[in-house]
Amino acid sequence: MASGQQRKVTYLYSMKYPFLFASIFFIIITLVIFQSCTPNNPSNSTPEKPNIVLIYADDLGKGLLSIEGQKIIKTPHIDQLAKDGMRFTNAYSAMFCAPARATLITGLHDLHADAFEIPGAGIYKRISTGEATLAEIDSTIKSVSTPIPDHQKFIGNIAKEAGYTTGQFGKLEWGFSATMDQMTRHGWDHYLGYLDHQRAHGFYPPFLFEDGKIRYFEGNTLANCGKSIERETDKAYQERWDMTGKATYSQDIFMDGVHKFLHDNKERPFFLYFPTQLPHGPVSIPEVHPDFVNNDSLTQIEKEYASMVKLLDDNVGEIIQTLRELDLTDNTIVIFTGDNGHEIYYAQEGRVVKPYTNMETGIRFDDLTDKYYSEIAGDVFDGNNGRAGMKRSNLQGGIEVPLIIKWPGKVKANSTSDRLVASYDFMSTLSDMVENKSLSETDGTSYYNTLIGKKEENDRGYLVYSSFQGPTLINSGGWKLRMYYPKNIFELYYLPDDFREENNLADQNPEIVSELKALLLEECEGDYINGFFTNAKNQIAYRR
Secondary structure (H helix, E strand, O other): OOOHHHHHHHHHHHHHOHHHHHHHHHHHHHHHHHHHHOOOOHHHOOOOOOEEEEEEEOOOOHHHOHHHOOOOOOOHHHHHHHHHOEEEOOEEOOOOHHHHHHHHHHOOOOOOOOOOOOOOOOOOHHHHHOOOOHHHHHHHHHHOOOOOOOOOOOHHHHHHHOOOEEEEEEOOOOOOEOOHHHHHHOOOOEEEEOOEOOHHHOOOOOEEEEOOEEEEOOOOOOOOOOOOOOOEOHHHHHHHOOOOOOOOOHHHHHHHHHHHHHHHOOOOOEEEEEEOOOOOOOOOOOOOOHHHHOOOOOOHHHHHHHHHHHHHHHHHHHHHHHHHHOOOHHHEEEEEEEOOOOOOOOOEOOOEOOOOEOOOOOOEOOOOOOOOOHHHHOOOOOOOOOOOOOOOOOOHHHHEOOEEEEOOOOOOOOEEEOOOEEHHHHHHHHHHHHOOOOOOOOOOOOOHHHHOOOOOOOOOOEEEEOOOOOOEEEEOOOEEEEEEHHHOEEEEEEOOOOOOOOOOOOOOOHHHHHHHHHHHHHHOOOOOOOHHHHHHHHOOHHHO
16 A cells, blocks of 8 residues: 555645646556456466377278378368378378277387286176176286376376376277276376277277266167177178167267267366277268268278268367357367278188288289289278288388377478377377476487477487388388298388388398387397287186
8 A cells, every 4th residue: 555655745736736646547447357357378487288089099000181182081071181281291100909008008119028918808798798897807907907006197197297188988998908996097088998909999889988887778789799700791781771779870879978078078178099990890870971882892891981080080070069169169180090000801702812912813812922003902992002011011011100280389280290109109298298208218209399380309310110921120310121921030121111011122231120129129128029929819808
């Protein structure tokens, strides 16, 4: 409060210079009113935490997106994400489901001998058949699983510690079977989905798990969740479209959960992880999309598969629309990526054959002397975008994935990056996004600076992945060292000139082979090569 002398001086000045005093008073009042009516200036206040939506496609080959050149299936909503954000042209994940998801949520690559325990799938089916209770199954899984170390963190933990509400909806994100305790330990406030990889191969689950409880779905009565026969025959078609016991499609359940989560948490920062089932097979779709109904160039099952990809794109559009309706668009990071390379679920005699076979010669592909390519395998969609190999392979078609990130005001629209990015880099990047630096030990490096247009200073310079064919190393210069374990062969490719991996340059470049092999074996901890898969097989003993 002003003193009496100060008030007296103010009064005298106001009497002597009334116009000046009135002008100053008017300016002050105007500034106060303007400040109270103007939104907070980001430069003068603490920025609001960005929301994060991570959409994780299942078995979506890079070539299935029209932004990547797909001609038959149009994916306008995913394409628009790329136009509004950044598309990475050099992004990788693991060669199949379980290690891919583990690397994403832990920040660890899959060449560690003991990093990931993968209990076998199928155990939760026993609830539907009456062979076991939830408590018994939970106890069985825990009996073959090592407790998670206290120091280990997951992407859910990183966001939660930073003040985010976290939610996961969809296919499970750990191994082939998991428990609700694991989902909680991984940092998810809310969880709605499968806990069993095998049940996630069907799209009409009798029950799912929601926040620690079983949630049943009336009319879904099939213990296998409606999993269909994969190779197309008349019998498979009839079985697939027999809707007895198939009342509610799982993707609809998850989308309802996603929309509710967004509405419930619109006033607070959230991290939403959506590992969809789409377009993993066997093929299952409630109806064929109008885009394909009259496409005579496609078989019936190809139309259905294309509809699964189309539904995924439609779901992305619905999520973007909900963010827009809730006025969350400008402060939400939307990330779209996938777990591994392309896989075919529309095999049909005379069209495309599984196990994968050269349709011209009848020779089964071995991915060494006879490599898989779409044009000689009969894949009308060219889902791996001209690359060699498929899911489960360490060729490019098995491990290269789409990665698109939209962040209004931070990421330049319609931009691309050729930075070498691994799925296990996401955890470090997320920690920068949410400003939580309390990471546990990771193998990844953040690509946050690449997103916001700054020079990267922490790029490790290479990435590594495992596979059933052996480990692989790719460096930022474009060299790829690939091991073919069955014959103890190392191949070397220069990807900028040879993305189809047609020219093995190992004999011409022994020094490069030696240098990259040393790095690869160091990442393998010296004795890994086949150890991971032995460990994984040992974990399925409880299924017998």
